Amino acid sequence: MSHPAIQVEKISKSFSINRFQGNQYKTLREELLSIPRQIFGRKKASDNKECLMALKDISFEVERGEVLGIIGRNGAGKSTLLKVLSRIIEPTSGRATIYGRVGSLLEVGTGFHRELTGRENIFLNGTILGMRKAEVAAKFDEILAFSGVEQFVDTPVKHYSSGMYMRLAFAVAAHLEPEILVVDEVLAVGDAEFQKRCLGKMGEVAKSGRTVLFVSHNMNGVEQLCTRALLLKKGVMAKHSSDVRSVIKEHLFGSSDQEPTTEWVNSSGEFQNPWFQPTRFVLTDEHGNKAGVPLSSNAEVWIQLEGEVRQLDPALTVGYALYSEEGHLLYWSYQTDLAEDQWPKIEIGRNVLRSQIPKRLLNDGTFRLELICSLHCRQWLLEPGVTAPSVFFSIQGGLSDSPLWMLRRPGILAPNLRWEKT
Amino acid sequence: MTIEPPKTAPDLSSLQIPDGLPRIVIEKRSGWAAFDLKELWAYRDLLWVLVGREIKLRYKQTGMGVAWALLQPLLAGLIFGALVYFARLPSGGLPVMLYVFSGLVPWMFFSGAVQRGGTSLVSNTQLITKIYFPRLLIPLSNTLAALLDWLVTMILLVVLMIYYRQAPGLSLLALPFFVLFLILAATGISLWVSALSVRYRDFVYVIPFVMQIWMYASPIIFPVRLIPAKYLFFYNLNPMVGLIEGFRWSVFGHSSLTFQMFAVSTFTSIFLFVSGAVFFRRVERTFADII
Numbered sequence: 015m016s017h018p019a020i021q022v023e024k025i026s027k028s029f030s031i032n033r034f035q036g037n038q039y040k041t042l043r044e045e046l047l048s049i050p051r052q053i054f055g056r057k058k059a060s061d062n063k064e065c066l067m068a069l070k071d072i073s074f075e076v077e078r079g080e081v082l083g084i085i086g087r088n089g090a091g092k093s094t095l096l097k098v099l100s101r102i103i104e105p106t107s108g109r110a111t112i113y114g115r116v117g118s119l120l121e122v123g124t125g126f127h128r129e130l131t132g133r134e135n136i137f138l139n140g141t142i143l144g145m146r147k148a149e150v151a152a153k154f155d156e157i158l159a160f161s162g163v164e165q166f167v168d169t170p171v172k173h174y175s176s177g178m179y180m181r182l183a184f185a186v187a188a189h190l191e192p193e194i195l196v197v198d199e200v201l202a203v204g205d206a207e208f209q210k211r212c213l214g215k216m217g218e219v220a221k222s223g224r225t226v227l228f229v230s231h232n233m234n235g236v237e238q239l240c241t242r243a244l245l246l247k248k249g250v251m252a253k254h255s256s257d258v259r260s261v262i263k264e265h266l267f268g269s270s271d272q273e274p275t276t277e278w279v280n281s282s283g284e285f286q287n288p289w290f291q292p293t294r295f296v297l298t299d300e301h302g303n304k305a306g307v308p309l310s311s312n313a314e315v316w317i318q319l320e321g322e323v324r325q326l327d328p329a330l331t332v333g334y335a336l337y338s339e340e341g342h343l344l345y346w347s348y349q350t351d352l353a354e355d356q357w358p359k360i361e362i363g364r365n366v367l368r369s370q371i372p373k374r375l376l377n378d379g380t381f382r383l384e385l386i387c388s389l390h391c392r393q394w395l396l397e398p399g400v401t402a403p404s405v406f407f408s409i410q411g412g413l414s415d416s417p418l419w420m421l422r423r424p425g426i427l428a429p430n431l432r433w434e435k436t
Numbered sequence: 437m438t439i440e441p442p443k444t445a446p447d448l449s450s451l452q453i454p455d456g457l458p459r460i461v462i463e464k465r466s467g468w469a470a471f472d473l474k475e476l477w478a479y480r481d482l483l484w485v486l487v488g489r490e491i492k493l494r495y496k497q498t499g500m501g502v503a504w505a506l507l508q509p510l511l512a513g514l515i516f517g518a519l520v521y522f523a524r525l526p527s528g529g530l531p532v533m534l535y536v537f538s539g540l541v542p543w544m545f546f547s548g549a550v551q552r553g554g555t556s557l558v559s560n561t562q563l564i565t566k567i568y569f570p571r572l573l574i575p576l577s578n579t580l581a582a583l584l585d586w587l588v589t590m591i592l593l594v595v596l597m598i599y600y601r602q603a604p605g606l607s608l609l610a611l612p613f614f615v616l617f618l619i620l621a622a623t624g625i626s627l628w629v630s631a632l633s634v635r636y637r638d639f640v641y642v643i644p645f646v647m648q649i650w651m652y653a654s655p656i657i658f659p660v661r662l663i664p665a666k667y668l669f670f671y672n673l674n675p676m677v678g679l680i681e682g683f684r685w686s687v688f689g690h691s692s693l694t695f696q697m698f699a700v701s702t703f704t705s706i707f708l709f710v711s712g713a714v715f716f717r718r719v720e721r722t723f724a725d726i727i
Binding site: 029097098099100101102103104105106107108109110111112113114115116118120121124125127129130134137138141142143144146147148170193 | 457458459460461462463464465481482484485486488489492496562563564565566567568569721724725
C-alpha cells in the first residue's frame with residue numbers, strides 16, 4: 015500500500031526577465047513612459063520580455079518517510095522546485111499535491127532580527143515557520159538547550175558570534191514537527207560541527223517516519239541520508255531513482271554514454287573576472303600532450319591550468335580539487351601550498367601552471383578534478399562543488415611492481431610505501 | 437560522522453500520522469482569489485508576534501525610545517498650535533492646543549500606519565522569498581503596531597484635556613467607531629500601496645509626499661469653516677475630513693461634522709479596505725517572483 019506524501023505532476027515554472035535584468039520590478043516612471051510606445055510604437059510590450067524556464071515538466075512522487083535528495087549544478091532549478099513546493103512561488107503550469115503540513119527551511123534563521131534577543135527571535139522564528147505560540151513555549155527549554163546559548167538568551171542576537179546565531183536558528187528549526195520537511199542547503203553554512211549536527215538531526219527526522227526533501231551540494235550527505243535522489247539539469251529532471259549512488263554518479267560524471275573527458279576548454283567565455291579567467295584545464299603527460307584515458311597508476315600525469323590575468327592580486331590561489339567516483343573529496347591543491355619563494359610567479363597575460371599528481375597514489379577507478387580558484391579568504395572565483403568546471407580521468411593498472419599485488423585492492427588510494435627492517 | 441541511513445522504509449504503522457492530513461494542492465491560480473479565513477485564523481499567532489516585533493524594533497532602534505513617541509506629536513502640536521495662534525485661524529471655540537492636537541491624534545495614526553504599512557512588503561523581502569505564510573499579515577501587523585503610537589498620543593490628549601478642564605460628553609461612546617474606520621482606511625491604503633510598491637518601487641518615495649499634501653487638505657490646521665462654500669463639496673470627498681471631525685466630535689461633543697462628511701468617510705473607509713484586500717489577494721502570489 016502506498017502512502018504518497020508528495021505528488022508532483024508536470025510542474026513548470028518560467029520567470030519573465032525583462033531588459034532590466036536582475037531587477038524584476040519596474041518603476042512607475044518606466045511603465046508610464048512605455049505606454050505611448052506601446053500604443054504608437056512598433057514594439058510590443060511582450061518584445062521586452064524573455065522567458066526563463068526554471069523548471070520544465072517535473073513529475074515525481076515521494077512516499078511518506080522517504081528522504082529525497084535533490085541535486086544538480088547551480089541554476090539547475092533546485093531552489094525553484096523547493097520554493098514551488100513550499101508555496102512561496104506559484105508554478106506556471108502543472109500541479110503538486112502535498113499530504114500534510116510542510117515546514118520549509120530555505121534559510122537558517124528566517125525572520126531573525128539582529129536587534130531582538132535570543133528569546134524574542136525564538137518565538138518570532140518559530141511562529142514564522144508555522145508553529146503555534148504555545149507550541150514554541152512548550153518546547154522553549156528544549157530549543158534553548160539544543161542551541162547551547164542559554165546564557166545569552168536575553169542578549170540581542172547582533173552580539174552573537176555567527177556560530178551561536180546559526181546554532182540558535184537551527185535549534186528552532188529542528189523542533190519543527192511538520193509531516194514534510196523541506197531543507198535547502200542548510201549544510202552549506204556553518205562549521206563542520208554544525209553540519210554534522212544538521213545531518214544528524216535530519217537523519218532522526220527521517221527515521222521518525224517523516225518525509226524530507228533535501229537540496230544539497232554535499233554528496234556525502236545526500237548519499238548517507240537519502241533513500242531516493244532526483245537530478246535536475248537546467249530545469250529538466252535528468253534522473254530520478256532510489257539508487258542514490260547512480261544519481262550522484264550521473265551528476266558528477268555525466269551520463270554513462272558520455273565519454274569522460276580529460277580536457278575542459280572555456281569556449282563560451284564563462285567565469286569573467288580580472289584576476290584569473292580560466293581558459294583551459296587539462297590532464298597531460300610529461301611533454302604537455304593531452305593525456306588519454308585510462309591512465310596507468312604509474313604514468314606521469316600533470317594537471318595543467320591555463321588562464322588570463324588582467325589584474326594581479328597577491329591573494330590569488332589557483333588549483334584543483336580531486337574527488338573519488340563516489341564524490342568523496344580527496345584533497346585540494348593550490349599553487350601557493352609551499353613556502354612563498356617556491357610559488358610560481360603569476361603575471362599579467364596568459365599563465366600556464368602545472369602540477370604533477372604523485373605516481374602510484376591513486377587506486378584503480380574513476381576520478382574527477384575540479385578547477386578551483388579564489389582570492390584567498392575573500393571570494394571564490396570558481397567554487398568547488400558549485401561553479402567549478404570538471405575534468406575526469408580513470409586509472410587502470412600499473413598499481414605496483416610487486417608480484418603479490420596484481421589486482422585492485424579496496425580503498426580510494428593505493429600508495430606504494432616503503433617498508434624497512436629496524 | 438556516523439549517521440545510519442534508513443535502510444528500509446520506516447514502519448509506518450507505529451507512526452502517529454493523524455487521519456485526514458491537510459491536503460494542499462499547488463497549482464496556478466488565476467483571477468480573483470477568495471479569502472482563506474481559515475488559514476488567516478491558523479496564522480493568528482504570527483500576526484501578534486509580528487505586531488510585537490514591529491513595536492519592539494520601533495522602541496529599540498531609536499535611541500530615545502518611548503521619549504521619541506511622546507516628543508514627536510508634542511513638537512508637531514506646538515508648532516501647529518503656534519501657527520494657528522499667530523495666524524489667528526479659528527479653532528472652533530476650543531483652546532488652540534486642544535483643537536490642533538485633536539486633529540493630530542487621528543492624523544498621525546493614519547499617516548504613520550500608511551507609511552509603515554505601505555513600505556512593509558518591500559522591507560520584508562527576506563521573509564517573502566524564503567517562507568510561506570499569508571502575506572496579508574505583513575501590512576496588517578504594521579498598521580496594528582501603529583495603534584500603539586496612537587495610544588501614546590491619546591494619553592497626551594487626555595493630559596491636555598485635563599489641563600484645559602475640558603470634559604468629554606456622552607459622544608465619547610462613538611470614539612471606537614471612528615477609530616475603527618480610521619483603521620479600516622489606513623489598512624486599506626496600506627494594502628494598496630504595499631502591493632503596488634512591490635511592482636513599482638517608486639511608490640515608496642511618492643507616499644511621504646502625498647501624505648504631506650493630504651495633511652493640508654485635512655482639517656488639522658485649517659478648519660473646515662475656512663473652506664469657501666462652493667468648494668466644500670469637493671473638500672468633503674476627502675475621507676479624512678469626516679474621520680478627523682468625527683474624532684473631534686466624539687471627544688468634545690461639537691465639531692464641524694456634517695452628514696455628508698460622515699457618509700463619505702465611512703463609505704470610503706470600507707471601500708478602501710475591501711478593495712485593498714481584494715487587490716492584495718489577487719497580486720500576492722507574484723510577490724516572491726518580482727520582489
